Amino acid sequence: MGTIVRTQDLLDNFNLTLVAGEDGVHREIITSDISRPGIEMTGYFKYYPKERLQLIGKTEMTYFLDLTDEQKRDRAEKLCTDVTPGIVISRGMEVPKELIDSANKAGxxxxxxxxxxxRVTSRLTNYLEAKFAPFTAIHGVLVDIYGVGVLITGSSGVGKSETALELVKRGHRLVADDSVEIRQEDYDTLIGSSPPLIEHLLEIRGLGIINVMTLFGAGAVRSFKxxxxxxxxxxxxxxxxxxxLGLDEDQMKIMDVSLPKATIPVRPGRNLAVIIEVAAMNFRLKRMGxxxxxxxxxxLSNMIENEKDILE
Known part of the structure; x- marks a missing residue:
């Protein structure tokens, strides 16, 4: 499922003003990398990454303003290619006429x-990286238990939603039921959320669809974790x-990230919610060392050693 990001999305989400080239606001941005065309201002366009968003800061602008009119026109024309999604100019600097003309001409x-x-670089990069992050959806339930995001998986009818309901009743927070949308951030972070259509809803066999937020309040749900x-x-x-004993640490891999995994057998009389709650607490303890x-x-080993010593 590929996300399409257009230059218009930047205008919609950031404090940016469109000053030229409005024909191109629907151009697609295909990478989260941002280019600062400093070396290009000198006239060297051999490796110009024209498909990236270009960001002109004070350094590049000062250099540009020192060029002759002819050089300014040349650089501006070469910067504005048919695939460049946009040129961002920081610090509210005045945009030179040559740049405006070329941008309007090339769209x-x-x-x-x-x-x-x-500041502009980091905010735009974060926004684009989140948009382009690898994405998958998994059948399961995601609950925030004592601040630990626990993904509950298992075959259909095993009792995932019922367990989630009891966890919510015990004061924990539902993130997603049935389908968990997961995106990978950085190398080792998975963020889970709910598809918008079923957000805050739990499906309990025999009862149907229940709205956790209206039943238990805003504190019983989270939008991502x-x-x-x-x-x-x-x-x-x-x-x-x-x-x-809990010595074997099982792992489950989702995209590029390995997560610790516990398998809990289900049979009548076992309170799954309490077991999962304790699993989350135990996970926190392990994280604390x-x-x-x-x-x-x-x-046990020490006891055996001591017994040996006594017997000897």
Whole structure:
């Protein structure tokens, strides 16, 4: 599912003024990389990344203003190509006539920002990176439990939504039920959210669709959350060995990110909400450097060693 970003989106989302090239506001931006055409101002266009958004700061502008009229026209024409999505000028600087003429002629939007160059760069880059971030959707439920984003997975009918309902009742916050939209930020961060159509809704078999926000209040929902761990619910299988100590750390990979995963067997009489709640608390403890399973294992080894010493 590719996101299409156009120059118009920048005008809609930022404090930018269109000063020229309005024919090109529907040009597509295809990369989050932003170019500062400093070397191009000297006339060297061999490696000009023309498909990127161009950002002209005080340094580039001062250099440009020192050029002869003929050089100014030459640089302006070469900067405004048929694929350049836009030229952003920072600090509310006055835009030279040569640049306005070339932009109008080639249909390259010139956007004026009142802010400093570095500020404009970081805000536009963050916006574009979020738009172009890898994206996937997963069947499951995402709940914020004590600040830990827990993705609950498992086959249909295993009780994911019912467990989420009990977690919400216990004071935790629902992010998404049934389908979790996930986008990857940076190298190691997954942000989960709900498709707009089913936001704040839970589907409980026998009851139908319930609105968590109207039933439990605004504190019971969140619109997005970083996913920290996965809890997979599966119907109890007598033949399967389940982890009883918690020493084996299972992982689940979503896009490029590996998340710790716990598999919890489901059978009547097990309170899943409490188990998942404790799994989230345990995850927080581990993050703080306390590992109960390893401590137990160490204690056991010490006891065995001591017994040996006594027997010897």
């Amino acid at each position: 390259v939007p010139i956007l004026l920002s009142p802010r400093k160059t570095t 970083k996913i920290a761990m996965v809890v997979n619910l599966e119907i109890w299988d007598e033949k399967k060995q389940y982890d009883r 306390v590992n109960a399973a390893e401590e137990f294992s160490e204690r």
